[in-house]
Amino acid sequence: MVSRIEFYTNPQSRGRMARWMLEEVGADYETHILTYNGTMKEPAYLAINPMGKVPTIVHDGKVITECAAICAYLADAFPDAGLAPPPAERAAYYRWLFFGAGPLEASVSNRALGLAVPPERERSIGYGNFAHVMKTLDRHLSESSYIAGEAFTAADVYVGSQILWGVQFGTVEDRPSFRAYADRLSPRPAFIRANELDDDAAASGVSA
Structure with missing residues (x-):
């Protein structure tokens, strides 16, 4: 069974790309909305993404940042969605x-x-x-x-x-x-x- 994904984002960001991809693969995920001048720069989040930017996903303890990487990772992690060629x-x-x-x-x-x-x-x-x-x-x-x-x-x-x-x-x-x-x-x-x-x-x- 695939574990739940932690999704860190802001709706006024490139996080919209990552959410679209999460929805395409049908992932079970929990959304954490972060603020630009607040929670994105707090120690708890910087420990996950030192850049202090979104989006970030955490899956089975693995941290993935950068939208292209998130899209490619999710396509491979959810092969039944058919979003990556052989x-x-x-x-x-x-x-x-x-x-x-x-x-x-x-x-x-x-x-x-x-x-x-x-x-x-x-x-x-x-x-x-x-x-x-x-x-x-x-x-x-x-x-x-x-x-x-x-x-x-x-x-x-x-x-x-x-x-x-x-x-x-x-x-x-x-x-x-x-x-x-x-x-x-x-x-x-x-x-x-x-x-x-x-x-x-x-x-x-x-x-x-």
Whole structure:
């Protein structure tokens, strides 16, 4: 029997990605809502995640941080959910999962902060420039229903979250392939359920 997972999060954080993944695999988990200037920085939580950030999950005494790692871990810990391809077929899965954790997140975050890479320094940055990342992702999603092929995987939870939020809030370019991809993801019951839980937590004020 799989033990209960302890889930540390804040509804106004990347913890929404982790909750979506927890709902996709049908995990039994207990939610701990932490506050940015309060419980995230207290010794009890810093002993679990010294970064003092969320999300974090604890499963069978194992601590997993970083959203991409949480998604990949849960896919493996709950194989019956079918959210990771067989090991011999994981090339695209790993490629795009880590594209999301590297070039995509870095380029979007830097652009949101107004940080532009000088053209002469692009070779020093893993993603080159924002436009190149958008073009690469656009071309791929114009040819593939999901990020790792024709089946939904944990990589879609991670990359898809960034695109869903990015299109909504303008942090990624509003391209037809991104909108079509977002439209394929947003009706998923686990996505809807996770959003409802986080929206309720945010509305209650416990995460302030």
